[in-house]
Every structure is written in C-alpha cells, then in structure tokens.
Amino acid sequence: METYQFDFQAMGCPCELRLAAVDRSLANEVARICSSETQRFESKYSRYRTDSVTSQVNNASGRHPVTIDPEVAAILDYSGVCYVQSNGLFDITSGVLRQLWNKNMRRLPTDSELDFYLEKVGWKKIEMSSNEVFLPIKGMQLDFGGVVKEYVADVLAAKARSMGIEHGLINLGGDICIIGSQPDGTPWSIGVTHPTESNCAIAVIELSEGAVTTSGGYERYFDIDGVRYSHLINPETGWPVEGLLSASVAAPTSIVAGSLTSIALLKTPEDGIRFLEECATPYFAVDQQLGCHGNLGDIRYA
C-alpha cells in the first residue's frame, strides 16, 4: 500500500490530501471527489462568491429574510454555541470590522468609525428560525471563515473513509483531520510552524486519529505606526486582540479543534491558556514571550 499526495488551492489556503490505497485509481477518485466537495462548500459559503448563501444573506441585510437549508441552519446553530462558549468573542458577524483593520489602512480608526461598524456587529442581533435567517441592520455581514473550513476537513475525512480509505489525512491550511494512521500503523508527524521563524517547526505533534488545528494569532498581521496588530478583532471593543502567538488543539473532530483554537486566540494570553486548560483536551500554545504551554506534541525549537 502506498500513500498518495494531492495538493490544491481552495478556501484561500493550500490544501493537501494524503490517501493511502493499494490501488492508485481509487486514491485518484477519492481525491477528485474531495476536491469537488470542497468546491461545493466554497461556492456555497464564501463571501467572495456573489451567488453564495453568505452573499445572499449579507446582501439582504436590513431588507428581508433569506431561506436557508438544514445544513446552513446547523452551521449557524453551531456558530451560536461557539459564541456562547467564548463569552461573545467568537462572533461570525464581526467580519465587518476588517474594514477598519487591514493592510491598506495606514492609521488607527476613529471612535465614530468604530461605532459605525460595531453597530453592525453582534451575533444576538441575528434573527433566525429553522429555515430562515435575517440580518436586521443594513451592512451586517456573516462570515463563515472560522467554521466552514474546519467542518470541510471532517466532511472530507468521512467521505474518504466511506470510500474505503483507511489510512491518510486531510490538511486544509492547518486544519488537519486524520482518516487513519500511516499504513504501517505509526502516527502522522505534524509540525507546528514557529510563530516568528516561518521555516522551522516549533513543535511536532504525533497523531493517529482525530483532528488537530494550528492557528497563529499574528499569521496575518499588519503594522500601523510601528506597532504590529493581529488580524483577529475583538467584536466587543472593535480592537485587534493581543493574544497568543500560536495555538494548537487536538480533538475528535476538526470543527471542534478549530473552534477551540480560534476561541483561545481571541482571548488574552493568560485567559487563552486558562480556557485551553478548562477544555481538558490536549493543546499546545505559544505566548508573546515565545513561552510554550500545554501537553500536546514535543517541543523542537523555541
């Protein structure tokens, strides 16, 4: 049995499938189906596609409700649980604040600019039923970026398993879902990128089942007046978060691993570590002083 690797670009990140199969044509077929399933999710949920459900809902903000199917409703419900469990920090309506915090802005936003956008932020403002969602304030926007990619990793792993693949993994830009151990039974070695030295691994995590997500608080940063700001915005203050440099969480499913990682990065470093400890699931985190925390993985270089 050989392990075949397939790389493609989707959802704004590099994606990788490692599928072990006796028959190369089975691996090709699985890869093809995984790729088209990823495209389906991207077309449906990307806010950059004009015909996506997200765009339909966003364009109807302040005007009328939009009918949604059970899959969208379930993803919205899950996002609601994330909102509650993060005490309001994980909020899929907070994307509009990126208008104020991005590479093109050369200055800090004014208070009135912050108020203008904060008015359009707030999970609790969403009105939804089992088959409809309505954003009551014009300009409100949903952004599934923190939920769908992680969910797709689970979907692809389940799909591969259902087609007979027993060994392999799905890696969607850092969201890794394991189909099964390597063909010889050994676990997969997953490197955690060093937060500041991008071609080194700060730690290596070995897993043969479940999922692990690694995310960096300053992965996409920008500088204003010599100060580095994270791309993660606190939806209550409207300001970027000053949190952990990196967090990795292992969990049975990729969506849960991804959500816990995202929530940890939205908090201050102390609160983030405390949150990860409270979850009682393996994690690895790097604070602003490059201090390493957690019981997941082996530290290689710090």
Next chain:
Amino acid sequence: MAKPNPFLALSSAAMALPAFAAPQPVETIVAIKATTYQEEDVPQRDVLAGSDERYKIDIGQFRLLTPVGEKWSLGVDVAYETMSGASPWGTIMGADGEASLIMSGATIRDKRTEVSLTATHHGESRSISVGLTSSDEDDYEARAVAISGEWEMNNKLSTLSLGVSYSNDDIEPTDALSFGRVQREEKKSRSLSAGWAQVLNKNSVLHVGLDVTDHDGYLSDPYKLRDVRPDEKLEWALSLKYRRYFDNQNAALHLDYRYYDDDWGINSHTFHTGWHQNFGDNVRVVPNVRYYSQNEADFYRGTDDFGLATSVNQSSDFRLSGYGAYTMGVKLIYSALQWDVSLSLDRYISDKSYGHDASDQSHPALLSFNMTSVGLNFRF
C-alpha cells in the same frame, strides 16, 4: 452548578451537523417486561355463591424497535397474558341487607396473545406510522388498524400528532349454550386522537391530548347473569401531561391529568404524579401516586333486578359504579450504556368513599391488588 466544559459543549453541538448526524432512528431497541398481580380475594361475607378467589394475572411483554434503511423503522410488539381466578356473575341483595356477589366457580384459566406490527416512515420533521394489531383469547378476537402522524414545528419546539384507528372485535363466550349466554357477537370501535407537545423552556414540556372513540355493537358483559348495556357508546378523554426537570435536585417531576366523559353518564378524573430522582449516572428511583375517581353509569344498579325486561339497560358491574382508587408505587431503574433494568412495585386500592361522586352502595367487588413488574431494555 458546574459550568459545562467548552470542549464538551462544542462537541455535543457539533453532533447536530450533517456530516456527523446519523439517519434516524439510530439504534435497535429490544425491551422485555414480566408482570404479575393478584387481585385480593373478596371478603367471605360478601360472597353468596361461588369462589372468593379473584384473578391472578401474569403478563409478558416483548418489544423490538429497529431502523430499516435510512428512513424507515419497524416495531414489533408481542404481549402474552394468562389469567386465572373467579369473576363476579351478578350482585344480589343478601340476607343482611347488603349487596352480595355471586361469583363464578372454579378458576377460569384464560390466555391472551396480542401481536402488533408498526411501520414508520421518517421525514425531515414529520413521521407517519401504520400499525396492525391482532389480539386473541379463547373467547375473544380483535383486529385493529391504526394510522398516525407526527409533525415538528417552531424549530422543533412543538409537535402535532394525529391518529385514527379502527378495531373489529368478535366475542364467542365459552360455555355459551350451557349458561344461556349469547353465542357470537361483534363490536366495532373507531377512534380519533390529536395531541400537541410544547417545549415551554429548556427544563419543561407540556402535552395536551384529545381522544374520541365510538363503540358500536355488543358492549355488555356476556358472563354476567344479567348485564344489558346500550349497543353504542361515545367516549372522549382530554389529557394533560407536564414534565419539569430540576437542575439542582437532578430530578424530574411528572404531572398527568385525564378527564374522561361518555354518553353512558360516566365521567372520571385521573391524576398521576411521579418524582423521578436520579442518583449518580446510573440509578433512578421513581415514587409515584395515582388517584382515580369515577361516577356511576346511568343504567348502573347496585343489585341485579331479574324482574326487568331483558331489553332494559342494567348492569351491576362494579366497573360502572361510582368509586375512587389510589395506586401507590415505586420504580427502581439501573441504567448502563447499552441496557437498563427496572423493578416496579404498585399497590392499588379502591373504595366508594374515595370517589368524587360515589354510588349509594359500596360495591362488594371493588378490588385491591399488588403488582410487581420487572423489565429489561437493550440498545444496540
């Protein structure tokens, strides 16, 4: 109260997502139950003739509920019951001025077998069931068909249920010629039921139900010396069920009420309440109380009047008299992941004085019994 671990909260929420959700229903359930009860003997002084031994009844139940494919499920129910004992043939005035019973003689041993098959189709937020039931005894045969549906609404917070059923029963009393009983009679029953279940908040739910049934045919008791009932009966029942969970006590309260009314002049109230107390993850103890009260039927008589024409309605059956009854019970359940076992003990006592509208005379056949039941459920 401990704050839920975020990891656990997210994990259970994730289970609702399509990629992880299994088609319903997921598991196969097998349940068996064995029950026995003995009606207490009639006091000697109340028996004029015949045996004073009331019924001893043993019941065995079996149920299988299994998914078939992704959208269907099949249910099979089998119940087997054996009854032995004497039953009242008539009530007449004794020498002491009190009503006395004429009981049947040596024990009657009767067996009843009931088999039921139900097929259910599960949709996104509705399910439809069709069921066939067949019940057989030495002297009785019943065949029934039922169709019902359930619709979930309001984000699955409300459920509407509707059902219709039709039953055709045949009775061929034993020893009909020897005792001058009717030889073969028929009864048809049609029933409509409607129910609404409403989630009130995350800890409580309320159910309201209405059942209406019409019986047509031979409705009298052929084993009584003189029992003449109308050949039609229209009855309805309104029921309320309330369930409320108490976080701090880790227990749930059940409150049930039923109001019954029919065109034979009988109305009744039934209250049932139970406290479901959990001890840890595996044990549940349920003390419960039932109170029942009915008034008498229009044509009820405390004693039989053999002088009346046989076309005139009359019955001295204690089940048509005005009386009340209490049941006090406790149930113990031990649950493991894939199975659970239960033991129930109930004591039933009835008396004219417990009723809200008692008959003038206390019927000597009002009974009491102790019931013991053991059950086992498997899930896989």
Next chain:
Amino acid sequence: MKVKLVTSLCVVSLLSLAACETVQPWERGTLAKPEMQLSEGLNSPLYQQVYDSKEASSGGSGAAGAGCGCN
C-alpha cells in the same frame, strides 16, 4: 360543572403555550433525558391494559390499540 372544568383546563393549557420561550439547540440536552419523556417504553401499554380492564375509563395516552375481552 363538567363543561366549566374542561374549559378552564383548556385555558390553562393555552396560557402555558403562550408563555413559552425559545430554546436553542444547544440547550435541549435536558429535554432528551429519559426521565423527561412523555411515555417510557412498555409502561404505557402495560398500565393502560391493567387500568382499562378494571375501570370504566380509557384513552388519554394517545395510543390506539386493539380491544381485549373485558367488556
């Protein structure tokens, strides 16, 4: 008297319905517990059969079944 009692019961039920809150999917765990169900397994048909054969009333449990020889 009968009519008044029934009417007041219906009103109570409707009032409860009007007072309900929205329960989010992640809050529904309690409602799924076995001790919160409206009926539990083989109990319903058992007690229904036992009481219907000894009392004049029937119904109220929603389940329609075949008769037994207990006229």
